[in-house]
Amino acid sequence: xxxxxxxxxxxxxxxxxxxxxxxxxxxxxxxxxxxxxxxxxxxxxxxxxxxxxxxxxxxxxxxxxxxxxxxxxxxxxxxx
Amino acid sequence: xxxxxxxxxxxxxxxxxxxxxxxxxxxxxxxxxxxxxxxxxxxxxxxxxxxxxxxxxxxxxxxxxxxxxxxxxxxxxxxxxxxxxxxxxxxxxxxxxxxxxxxxxxxxxxxxxxxxxxxxxxxxxxxxxxxxxxxxxxxxxxxxxxxxxxxxxxxxxxxxxxxxxxxxxxxxxxxxxxxxxxxxxxxxxxxxxxxxxxxxxxxxxxxxxxxxxxxxxxxxxxxxxxxxxxxxxxxxxxxxxxxxxxxxxxxxxxxxxxxxxxxxxxxxxxxxxxxxxxxxxxxxxxxxxxxxxxxxxxxxxxxxxxxxxxxxxxxxxxxxxxxxxxxxxxxxxxxxxxxxxxxxxxxxxxxxxxxxxxxxxxxxxxxxxxxxxxxxxxxxxxxxxxxxxxxxxxxxxxxxxxxxxxxxxxxxxxxxxxxxxxxxxxxxxxxxxxxxxxxxxxxxxxxxxxxxxxxxxxxxxxxxxxxxxxxxxxxxxxxxxxxxxxxxxxxxxxxxxxxxxxxxxxxxxxxxxxxxxxxxxxxxxxxxxxxxxxxxxxxxxxxxxxxxxxxxxxxxxxxxxxxxxxxxx
Numbered sequence: 316x317x318x319x320x321x322x323x324x325x326x327x328x329x330x331x332x333x334x335x336x337x338x339x340x341x342x343x344x345x346x347x348x349x350x351x352x353x354x355x356x357x358x359x360x361x362x363x364x365x366x367x368x369x370x371x372x373x374x375x376x377x378x379x380x381x382x383x384x385x386x387x388x389x390x391x392x393x394x395x
Numbered sequence: 396x397x398x399x400x401x402x403x404x405x406x407x408x409x410x411x412x413x414x415x416x417x418x419x420x421x422x423x424x425x426x427x428x429x430x431x432x433x434x435x436x437x438x439x440x441x442x443x444x445x446x447x448x449x450x451x452x453x454x455x456x457x458x459x460x461x462x463x464x465x466x467x468x469x470x471x472x473x474x475x476x477x478x479x480x481x482x483x484x485x486x487x488x489x490x491x492x493x494x495x496x497x498x499x500x501x502x503x504x505x506x507x508x509x510x511x512x513x514x515x516x517x518x519x520x521x522x523x524x525x526x527x528x529x530x531x532x533x534x535x536x537x538x539x540x541x542x543x544x545x546x547x548x549x550x551x552x553x554x555x556x557x558x559x560x561x562x563x564x565x566x567x568x569x570x571x572x573x574x575x576x577x578x579x580x581x582x583x584x585x586x587x588x589x590x591x592x593x594x595x596x597x598x599x600x601x602x603x604x605x606x607x608x609x610x611x612x613x614x615x616x617x618x619x620x621x622x623x624x625x626x627x628x629x630x631x632x633x634x635x636x637x638x639x640x641x642x643x644x645x646x647x648x649x650x651x652x653x654x655x656x657x658x659x660x661x662x663x664x665x666x667x668x669x670x671x672x673x674x675x676x677x678x679x680x681x682x683x684x685x686x687x688x689x690x691x692x693x694x695x696x697x698x699x700x701x702x703x704x705x706x707x708x709x710x711x712x713x714x715x716x717x718x719x720x721x722x723x724x725x726x727x728x729x730x731x732x733x734x735x736x737x738x739x740x741x742x743x744x745x746x747x748x749x750x751x752x753x754x755x756x757x758x759x760x761x762x763x764x765x766x767x768x769x770x771x772x773x774x775x776x777x778x779x780x781x782x783x784x785x786x787x788x789x790x791x792x793x794x795x796x797x798x799x800x801x802x803x804x805x806x807x808x809x810x811x812x813x814x815x816x817x818x819x820x821x822x823x824x825x826x827x828x829x830x831x832x833x834x835x836x837x838x839x840x841x842x843x844x845x846x847x848x849x850x851x852x853x854x855x856x857x858x859x860x861x862x863x864x865x866x867x868x869x870x871x872x873x874x875x876x877x878x879x880x881x882x883x884x885x886x887x888x889x890x891x892x893x894x895x896x897x898x899x900x901x902x903x904x905x906x907x908x909x910x911x912x913x914x915x916x917x918x919x920x921x922x923x924x925x926x927x928x929x930x931x932x933x934x935x936x937x938x939x940x941x942x943x944x945x946x947x948x949x950x951x952x953x954x955x956x957x958x959x960x961x962x963x964x
Contacts, residue, residue: 375641
């Protein structure tokens with residue numbers, strides 16, 4: 316498993332746990348706004364959870380233009 | 396506060412405020428739990444004027460246009476003052492637009508100077524159309540060390556310590572060009588004058604005064620019309636303090652309330668609802684006994700403040716709730732989109748005032764706002780002092796298009812006299828919103844006449860601005876509509892966009908086309924996406940120049956299909 320794949324997998328697991336949805340329902344290319352039924356503030360909440368897990372800081376603007384888990388994982392990966 | 400009648404332009408009023416309150420804190424920039432910067436009015440001047448001088452050295456003169464594309468931070472305000480001091484015209488551009496959209500507006504505005512944050516600049520340099528950027532000077536903030544900016548200059552280094560020349564503008568001169576839409580279609584650059592802003596400031600502060608010691612929490616970007624007025628011009632001309640928070644995360648907003656003892660804050664309905672959700676959750680976690688006490692206190696507060704708010708009483712009754720907001724909060728201002736009455740009532744019952752307002756960029760921000768005499772959750776308040784509102788072509792229930800006449804109404808749309816004359820008719824701004832003025836003078840809104848939606852984040856989305864992304868879709872033709880425009884409903888919440896597809900003769904819209912459509916939809920920012928599609932088996936009516944006749948097409952669809960025909964994406 317490559318590092319990006321591992322990061323993506325962790326993002327999916329954390330998102331599933333955070334928004335209380337079964338992990339198997341989420342996949343890397345999913346649009347998280349639509350799949351999780353969340354707005355941009357709730358997405359920022361998820362960002363906070365991811366920061367705690369990966370021990371990095373992600374400015375709010377890192378979420379700009381991002382709506383799928385894979386791209387989100389890439390943004391995280393670039394800061395690890 | 397300053398007597399704004401004395402001043403001819405924003406630069407002059409801001410300069411007077413700086414001279415009047417040199418040692419008051421005007422600006423704090425916080426990022427999460429950190430405080431990045433703090434300025435007194437004197438220090439603010441010392442940060443801004445070397446920038447003005449450097450701009451003037453580079454040929455910036457009265458009427459020169461300068462754009463700012465930045466998130467919510469102190470350098471936005473410092474740059475804006477530097478531009479106004481030099482007699483410039485400010486072009487605030489939404490940092491959330493795509494780089495291509497930003498380039499389009501930069502070109503349309505003919506901005507000679509661009510002030511931009513590094514991460515945004517990096518995206519702009521990679522965008523299609525970057526080569527056409529015509530700004531003479533690009534000033535980039537917060538560039539990491541060792542980065543080559545290829546022609547641009549570091550904002551922090553672009554300064555000259557010699558005294559700049561203050562350049563006054565007349566009241567009727569343009570102060571800002573603010574784009575209300577048109578990133579994909581026809582740009583609507585609202586030209587707002589110094590008079591528009593100064594008059595708006597007088598009207599707003601007569602209802603909600605600022606003074607030295609007031610702390611305004613700014614979480615909306617300053618390109619947002621509300622924040623520009625209530626989170627910059629308003630507090631500054633009163634000697635108050637603006638606290639910029641560079642994150643929208645709820646936990647840091649909560650922390651800022653108590654850390655900075657916030658007095659006022661502007662927000663959009665989405666943030667207000669989030670605060671409501673958080674409070675309701677905390678209430679639900681209380682023990683049954685404590686919950687019962689809380690509910691009783693809320694009931695007492697509701698009964699005693701029915702006719703008039705009573706801040707001291709509400710704070711005494713519901714101390715813990717008020718302490719969570721810092722204990723000194725006087726009001727939230729909510730606008731940019733429609734707020735549900737239940738949310739407004741929830742806060743009012745807690746003794747937390749939410750000044751629910753209505754406005755648009757063309758009207759110079761605010762048209763009406765609740766004055767709490769008494770509180771009404773079902774209206775957007777009364778027109779501001781000096782603003783006239785009338786309802787045009789009213790139906791039997793008194794509902795028609797809201798028209799506005801005021802000194803705050805924009806001068807015109809930049810380089811578009813045709814659209815200006817369609818929008819400002821005999822001195823009245825036609826808003827395109829449907830409303831009614833009740834017997835007590837309160838304005839109630841019921842929907843829109845125009846083909847557009849407003850999201851709960853306060854974003855105005857026009858179908859013409861997003862259609863480009865669907866160009867090349869393998870169908871005969873397509874068109875985007877607001878669902879409420881096709882099938883009018885008396886609501887302004889949960890508005891959605893629908894893509895109308897006309898297949899080629901014999902074409903079946905299969906999974907491939909839908910996948911193609913969905914992929915294109917995802918290229919749009921999440922709040923701009925269409926929520927469903929409708930298959931329409933007839934040629935679109937078109938003009939001689941082959942433009943779709945949207946009004947006629949909408950009428951045909953209204954007659955031939957309903958909301959249930961829309962397939963969700």
